[in-house]
Amino acid sequence: MEADAISPTLVPAPAPAAAEPLTEGALILPLDIMQRLDLAAIFGNTRPVELELGAGDGSFLINYTTLHPEHNFLGVERLLGRLRKIDRKGRRAALTNLRGLRVEAAYLLEWMIPPGSLATIHIYFPDPWPKRRHWKNRLINERFTQLAHTALQPGGTVFLRTDETTYFAQMERVFDANSDFERVPAPEELRAVKTDFERNFNAKGIPTNHAAYRRRG
Ligand SMILES: C[S@@+](CC[C@H](N)C(=O)[O-])C[C@H]1O[C@@H](n2cnc3c(N)ncnc32)[C@H](O)[C@@H]1O
Secondary structure: OOOOOEOHHHOOOOOOOOOOOOOOOOOEOOOOOOOEOOHHHHHOOOOOEEEEEOOOOOHHHHHHHHHOOOOEEEEEOOOHHHHHHHHHHHHHOOOOOEEEEOOOHHHHHHHHOOOOOEEEEEEEOOOOOOOHHHHHHOOOOHHHHHHHHHHEEEEEEEEEEEOOHHHHHHHHHHHHOOOOEEEEOOOHHHHOOOOHHHHHHHHOOOOOEEEEEEEOO
């Protein structure tokens, strides 16, 4: 597939000044699966871009984006209802550095993210697929580490969290086996911002397993 050209159709109209209320859906990007995203045009600047895959209702994304106006944030979710919640919360918080996109996460990394363009990838509580016969459906696998390596800038980092211990073991195994990544600590400031699923699990006494891997070069 040819996916290198940058499409003017993926450049949304400039966001109105913060004082003006944004219309419903203003933060949701139009989808063109045949083109790579023009991140500078989408955000109107060249600040570092952080991506959250499977952002759910945006509980982490909205809070973390608010804390970091110096970065741009792209939230990806395949469920439209959840993406609309992200749009609604983001507009209410008048976030100009946030956009959402409805697309499948691995497809996005392979075909739509410009290679070497991301500062950070956040993946929190991805669908766990706990039954062994379903493990093949898990997002984080050996191939995923290669896609993440291509999408990240040198020094860019993948942050992972899950409650599911067999999935966490799989995450550690595939990233530890990829010599293009090194394991690094996750900043406390980041870990303190919980996701919706995480709060629910932690409230039931189920702890968060977390790991971070930095692209070496
Ligand atoms: C278990 S929920 C966790 C949501 C959020 N990260 C949290 O921790 O609260 C997983 C989310 O990922 C989304 N999702 C699962 N697989 C996906 C994929 N391949 N591409 C995009 N979104 C996906 C689901 O729709 C769901 O909202």
